[in-house]
Amino acid sequence: MKTMSKITIGLVTAALLFVGCNESATPATNDGVGKTVTEESLGLRKTDLYSETTETFGDKARYNTAAAGTSKKIKRAFQDAPPMVPHDVEGMLPITIKDNQCIACHDPMVAADMGATPYPSSHMTNFRAATAIASDGRISKNGVATDNTSADGLKNVSIKKQSTLVGARFNCSQCHAPQSGDALLVENNFEADFTSADGATASSWNGTKLMEGIDTTK
Numbered sequence: 001m002k003t004m005s006k007i008t009i010g011l012v013t014a015a016l017l018f019v020g021c022n023e024s025a026t027p028a029t030n031d032g033v034g035k036t037v038t039e040e041s042l043g044l045r046k047t048d049l050y051s052e053t054t055e056t057f058g059d060k061a062r063y064n065t066a067a068a069g070t071s072k073k074i075k076r077a078f079q080d081a082p083p084m085v086p087h088d089v090e091g092m093l094p095i096t097i098k099d100n101q102c103i104a105c106h107d108p109m110v111a112a113d114m115g116a117t118p119y120p121s122s123h124m125t126n127f128r129a130a131t132a133i134a135s136d137g138r139i140s141k142n143g144v145a146t147d148n149t150s151a152d153g154l155k156n157v158s159i160k161k162q163s164t165l166v167g168a169r170f171n172c173s174q175c176h177a178p179q180s181g182d183a184l185l186v187e188n189n190f191e192a193d194f195t196s197a198d199g200a201t202a203s204s205w206n207g208t209k210l211m212e213g214i215d216t217t218k
């Protein structure tokens with residue numbers, strides 16, 4: 001008898017707990033009930049998860065096919081953003097150590113004759129500190145041994161101007177990409193706040209501007 005009542009109490013408690021849990025799982029208000037979040041609205045794909053139709057893939061990327069010299073430049077996304085490549089790059093990519101056609105037209109020595117924008121002075125400035133490994137195995141930056149190359153921040157930056165393109169800028173397509181004009185997965189509401197009057201069409205990052213806020217003389 002004693003055992004029976006223990007079981008009964010146990011069952012009643014379990015039932016109460018079950019009801020309790022169920023209750024807490026029910027939303028306090030009915031807000032949102034009846035509103036359905038569809039699979040189609042969850043991600044960038046606009047079809048349900050079982051479809052692989054043309055719509056699933058969205059707008060096809062259509063890069064400009066106008067040859068270099070006949071294309072229309074694209075407005076910069078923000079002040080000193082790397083400009084998008086407005087012309088066809090067919091046959092120019094990938095850029096390799098032996099074949100960089102971009103330089104053939106964008107080198108400041110020839111750009112004006114080619115009607116192309118010359119690459120700016122920032123591309124002829126080496127920001128990398130001279131790095132070496134000392135005999136004790138420590139890394140040295142600009143001749144100063146350092147244990148943590150990330151922590152020393154600007155001490156590791158160096159600004160060395162040169163008359164030719166620096167190696168770090170050789171792979172143009174790392175930063176300058178072609179733009180597919182009409183393929184928009186989501187609407188872009190970003191509005192640039194240009195700090196130069198001609199910020200939408202030209203780089204301002206040269207001369208003294210290049211050095212602004214950079215605390216290094218090396």
Ligand code: HEC
Pocket residue numbers: 067068069070071072073074082083084085086087089092093101102103104105106114115116117172173176201
């Ligand atoms: C045959 C010459 C030529 C070659 C090669 C070339 N370009 Fe161009 N590029 C131009 C010209 C000319 C323009 C200006 C727009 C026009 O007239 O089509 C231009 C415009 C640009 C712009 C936009 C500049 C701005 O002020 O908005 C970028 C970025 C660019 N090119 C990058 C590249 C990259 C990267 C490569 C290599 C993959 C390359 N170009 C190869 C001639 C060339």
Ligand code: HEC
Pocket residue numbers: 080081082083102103106117118119120122123165168169170171172173174175176201202203204205
């Ligand atoms: C590491 C990223 C990076 C690489 C690599 C790079 N660029 Fe740029 N480029 C930029 C940025 C950022 C700007 C805008 C700010 C500035 O002027 O530095 C720019 C600006 C430009 C401009 C516009 C200049 C102006 O006066 O408005 C041209 C043209 C250009 N780059 C061409 C090239 C070419 C050609 C190459 C390859 C030889 C190249 N870039 C490699 C980041 C890059």
